[in-house]
Amino acid sequence: MEKEQIIKRVSKYIKNVLLGESTGHDWWHIVRVQNTANFINQVEKKDSFVINMIALLHDIYDDKFSKENTRAQLINLMEKLQIKSQIKEDDLENILFSIEHLSFKGGFDGKVPLSDEGKIVQDADRIDAIGAIGIARVFAYGGKQGREIYNPDQGIVELKNEDEYRNVNRHSINHFYEKLLKIKDTINTDTGRKIAINRTNYMRKFLNEFYLEWEGKDIIISRDPIKDDGDER
Secondary structure, three states: OOHHHHHHHHHHHHHHHHOOOOOOOOHHHHHHHHHHHHHHHHHHOOOHHHHHHHHHHOOOOOOOOOOOOHHHHHHHHHHHOOOHHHOOHHHHHHHHHHHHOOOOHHHOOOOOOOOHHHHHHHHHHHHOOOHHHHHHHHHHHHHHOOOOOOOOOOOOOOOOOHHHHHHOOOOOOHHHHHOHHHHHHHOOOHHHHHHHHHHHHHHHHHHHHHHHHHOOOOOOOOOOOOOOOOOOO
16 A cells, blocks of 8 residues: 555544544644644655654544553554554554654653654644644633633642643633743744744733733723724734
């Protein structure tokens, strides 16, 4: 089986499973990660097949949603799709190991050495968690988890370990401080870092506007409050 056929088979399966998922870890997240990884790889020029396989499979058994062994489930899936025997052993290990260690996990698992392909997809995955898309995903996931948008009485909760990152209840705005504003400092590639810095700056502007609106300090009293003067924030 050609590599392109393997990618198409995996892509079709992942789309059927994740299309319509509502936490922000859906099929379109996979598409964006895949596209961003391929964009970064235009500069890095690493193994395109491995990169696309990691991107396609990286969330299907993520430990946020599944408590079973990720590697075992991935191998079972590849056997089910009849592609495992078609993948070179070194490539298979690269794909499996990269997916196992791609996640942020609150930044508490240390810096696990990844392959060049793993680093590229890790960058793409983390980039999709920030910027305008990242903001949308924060509140989609928070709503799914029953979290408040913001609670100033709670403040910003400092998390001490991965268990707290996974289990401590906090408002959605907290996620910017526990993870999203830190992501730019975890990016592996120069191309990814440039994208991450731009998206981080956008999030900082959003947070500034959010706090102004929360306290009503953005309200401007005018004679004609309905008129749109064309000013864009």
